[in-house]
Structures are given as structure tokens and as C-alpha cells.
Amino acid sequence: MLAVTTLLPGNLDGALQREAKVTLFDYNVLAMLSEAEDRSLPMSELASRTYSSLSRLSHVVKKLELRGWVKRSPCAEDARVTMATLTEEGYSAIEQLAPAHVESVRDAVFDGLDHKDVADLERLGKKIVQRLEPSSWVLREPRINS
Template sequence: MTNARWLDPEERQAWLALLAVTTLLPGNLDGALQREGRLTLFDYNVLAMLSEAEDRTLPMSELAARTYASLSRLSHVVKKLEQRGWVLRSQCTADARVTMAALTDDGFAAIEQMAPGHVESVRQAVFDGLDRRDVADLERIGKRIVHQLEPSSWVLREPRINS
């Protein structure tokens, strides 16, 4: 006999909706970025996190945390972005064991060029169908799920911009 805690009908419907979003959204946003700049959503997120960091530079470990990536996955993507001249890796001057990733001027120009199209894709895919209460609920629910999965998540520490 199993002790499975089966989903009730409402939980099942919520789960199927979340599963559909997590399956459909990345492909939708990847497609727009591929057309715009031959990037994946993950590549774009790496550039975006660097563009928002002080001096456009982060330790690779912090960049991995902000992008929810393993260091090996991040290293692979940063290498690809380095080859395009958009990111530069170097040793930290304060601790030689730490590798830093910095967004170059060309990388910043690239993300500035792609950002309007990406934001429009996000708006069309997600926010145009929601009202302000839905947006607040999405943030609240998303952060609660992230907290269960990754209690030390960067997104949970990030202050609200217009709170």
C-alpha cells in the first residue's frame, strides 16, 4: 500500500497550469531571442544579471546563484559569450581563487539593443493577460515556491523596486 499524498482536484489543476507555463514560456522567449540576437533565454539572463551588477561585474559563483545555474553550465555559457566579445573573465584582485565575470562595452551594447524586444516578448507572453493583482499574486506565489526549492535564493533577497 502506498502513502502517496495525491493532489486534490484544485491542486492538480494548479500543477498542470504551472507545468504548462514552465514548459511553454522558455521556448516562447528563446524563440524571440534567437531571432533577435542568436541567444537563449539563459544567455540573455547571464548578460542581464551582469548589466545590473555594480561595475557590471560579479564573481562567477554569485552569477551562478543569480541565474540558478551550476558553475559548469555557467562556465560553458560565459565561454560562448567571451567568444562573442560580450563577457570577460579574470581573477579577483582580492582573492585569486575567485573568478570574476565582467560585461564588456560590446556586451552592454548588445543587451541594450536586445532588451526592448525581450521585454516586449515577456510583456506579451506573461503580463498583457494579467491585472495588477495577478502580478502581485504571481510574485508572491513564485517567491514562495522558490523559497521551498532554494531558501537562499537571490530573488528572495532582491528588494522590490516600487514597493
């Protein structure tokens, strides 16, 4: 497990880094925003979807904002929350990055597994996440179009 949890992020991160000076975590932030309604999420929601602390996210979003990929704005209903929104540039950025990243993931993981393996992987992954973060969104997800 140590091998997997060390090598896999390292591998994916390395590929993204070489490709575009972007971290796996950066990528994931952009990805979550790109899939969200209005390409926007409150910081705390984004933190929980990326499994990160608010602090870490705050630093990273600042960096991404400097690159012009994300912007932050206050929320009308609750003055405590900050909304992070993907900009057009941010959207094109992730659109460009996605194919190579998907390919990396396939390469590193899925090309070596058959259908049963993938099903097992999902089952086991969920069981483990269940213990670590029972409230994680991956455990909800009823998959609308299945």
C-alpha cells in the same frame, strides 16, 4: 504548471533566438552582469543569480567571451575566484536586445493579467522559490526605491 514551465521559456527563448541567436540563459547572464556593480560578478555569484550550475555558466561565459561580450579576470583578494565582466560591446548588445525581450515578456504574460493577478503571481512565485532555493536573491530584494 508543466505547461507554463515548458511553454514560457520556450517562447521567450525562441523569440531571442530568432532575433539575435541568443539563448534566454545567455540573455539572463548579460542582464545580471549589466545590473551589477562595475558590471562585474564572481562566477559563483553569477551562477547563483542565474540559477545555474557553475559548470553550465563556465561553458556559456566562454562562449560569450568568444563573442567579445564578456571578459574574465582573476580576483586579487581571493585567487580562486574569477570575475566575469560585461564589455562595452556586451552592454550595447543587451541594450539592443532588451526592448524586444521586454515586449515578449509582456506579450506572453503580463498583458493577460490584471494588477491582482500580478500580485498573486509574485506571492505564489516566492512561496515556490522559498521551497526550492530559500537563499535565492529574489527572496531578499527589499526593493530600495519602492
